[in-house]
Amino acid sequence: MSLAWHRIVLKIGSSSLNHPRGGISEEALAGIVSAIAGLKRDGVESVLVSSGAVAAGMGKLRLKGRPRDIAGKQAVAAVGQGVLIEKYAAAFGRQGLTSAQVLLSRMDLAEASRYRNAQNTLERLLRLGAIPIINENDTVAVEELCFGDNDRLSAVVAGLVHADLLVVLTDVDGLYSANPRTDPSARLIEEVRDIAAVAGVAGGAGSRLGTGGMVSKLKAARISTRFGIGMLLLNSARISELGSLARGERPYGTYFPPSGHRLSGRKRWIAYAGLSEGSIIVDEGAERALLDDGKSLLASGITGVEGEWERKELVRIVNGVGREIGRGLAELSSLEVQKVRGLHSEDMLAILSGYSGEEVVHRDNLTLMVDRERRHTETGC
Numbered sequence: 001m002s003l004a005w006h007r008i009v010l011k012i013g014s015s016s017l018n019h020p021r022g023g024i025s026e027e028a029l030a031g032i033v034s035a036i037a038g039l040k041r042d043g044v045e046s047v048l049v050s051s052g053a054v055a056a057g058m059g060k061l062r063l064k065g066r067p068r069d070i071a072g073k074q075a076v077a078a079v080g081q082g083v084l085i086e087k088y089a090a091a092f093g094r095q096g097l098t099s100a101q102v103l104l105s106r107m108d109l110a111e112a113s114r115y116r117n118a119q120n121t122l123e124r125l126l127r128l129g130a131i132p133i134i135n136e137n138d139t140v141a142v143e144e145l146c147f148g149d150n151d152r153l154s155a156v157v158a159g160l161v162h163a164d165l166l167v168v169l170t171d172v173d174g175l176y177s178a179n180p181r182t183d184p185s186a187r188l189i190e191e192v193r194d195i196a197a198v199a200g201v202a203g204g205a206g207s208r209l210g211t212g213g214m215v216s217k218l219k220a221a222r223i224s225t226r227f228g229i230g231m232l233l234l235n236s237a238r239i240s241e242l243g244s245l246a247r248g249e250r251p252y253g254t255y256f257p258p259s260g261h262r263l264s265g266r267k268r269w270i271a272y273a274g275l276s277e278g279s280i281i282v283d284e285g286a287e288r289a290l291l292d293d294g295k296s297l298l299a300s301g302i303t304g305v306e307g308e309w310e311r312k313e314l315v316r317i318v319n320g321v322g323r324e325i326g327r328g329l330a331e332l333s334s335l336e337v338q339k340v341r342g343l344h345s346e347d348m349l350a351i352l353s354g355y356s357g358e359e360v361v362h363r364d365n366l367t368l369m370v371d372r373e374r375r376h377t378e379t380g381c
């Protein structure tokens with residue numbers, strides 16, 4: 001039998017996995033474990049991105065509310081993550097499967113070498129037949145340097161492991177024309193080809209436990225589809241229907257088909273995992289050359305420099321009003337860019353040593369962060 005999907009990333013949110021007042025729902029956890037076991041029997045590999053550490057910690061510590069301060073959230077997550085993984089390991093064990101805990105922080109993927117390292121470890125885990133269970137390393141993540149929510153993390157992970165499909169399990173059937181909790185006339189949108197066009201219908205989290213709501217799910221869809229990976233938003237109550245994926249069928253929910261233009265592995269890292277060291281400010285001509293003509297960035301279109309970096313480090317490219325146009329690996333250090341900004345290529349080369357190229361950021365090392373119609377700008381963490 002030829003499978004449409006060989007490797008999927010499944011993300012489950014706190015609102016699906018936990019009781020409303022905190023603590024893990026054994027039933028929900030058993031449901032996802034048995035769905036993954038069934039898929040595995042049918043030849044589909046799964047990587048699980050599971051939220052729920054904070055909510056599990058709340059249950060264990062008998063807290064009435066989610067901690068508001070960062071140290072409180074981190075401490076409760078440290079308690080809850082242990083509880084969560086223990087329950088997963090036991091449930092996978094009952095299915096004859098071995099699971100592995102993988103905690104990632106933003107910094108773990110920020111450098112290309114660390115990104116590859118995480119990639120190799122996950123690949124090896126899958127080859128060993130283990131089920132990776134990923135969560136953000138909440139206990140050490142600092143607010144300014146975090147994934148922000150597991151929807152985004154799951155999309156980055158889907159790119160990291162070269163998944164065929166990302167399934168985001170939540171507590172509603174999918175994306176509706178309005179928040180179904182507050183608008184009874186809201187209709188389910190079964191397929192979304194243009195994410196920017198539906199951005200206005202997405203609202204925030206639906207429960208005290210969820211983070212990000214549909215807004216963060218749409219951001220995840222944007223990342224995943226740009227990677228060439230479709231995303232399915234599915235009600236966790238329909239988890240038993242996941243088995244149909246192995247037959248190449250799609251359960252009822254909202255599907256975001258992959259974009260035709262698929263970002264390569266390096267460009268995935270540049271856009272959504274790497275951390276930039278500074279910004280290059282460009283004029284309108286350079287902005288058009290990058291966005292409309294797919295050109296490399298030359299010194300002549302550069303008007304300013306912010307931050308400090310060395311050659312081959314990651315930078316943001318922004319226009320005169322601070323809008324991020326793209327991200328890329330700079331061929332020159334910040335000091336060199338400062339010296340050559342506004343110059344034509346021959347004048348630039350005359351004052352540089354050890355560089356004979358024309359480009360300041362080559363298009364092969366550049367990912368655009370604005371869509372073609374310029375309606376949508378990415379926000380990197």
Ligand SMILES: Nc1ncnc2c1ncn2[C@@H]1O[C@H](COP(=O)(O)OP(=O)(O)O)[C@@H](O)[C@H]1O
Pocket residue numbers: 012013014015016169170171172174175176177178179180181201202203204205206207209210211212213214
């Ligand atoms: N247009 C919309 N369609 C569907 N759900 C929406 C929409 N806008 C806001 N939501 C809310 O998003 C919630 C799911 O996100 P969230 O609470 O963060 O859950 P999770 O824990 O699964 O990540 C839903 O319960 C719903 O209330």
Ligand SMILES: N[C@@H](CCC(=O)OP(=O)(O)O)C(=O)O
Pocket residue numbers: 012013014015050051052053054055077135136138148149150151209210211212213
């Ligand atoms: N890392 C956190 C969850 C963060 C998060 O994105 O939560 P959710 O919106 O429920 O997927 C935790 O384990 O509690």
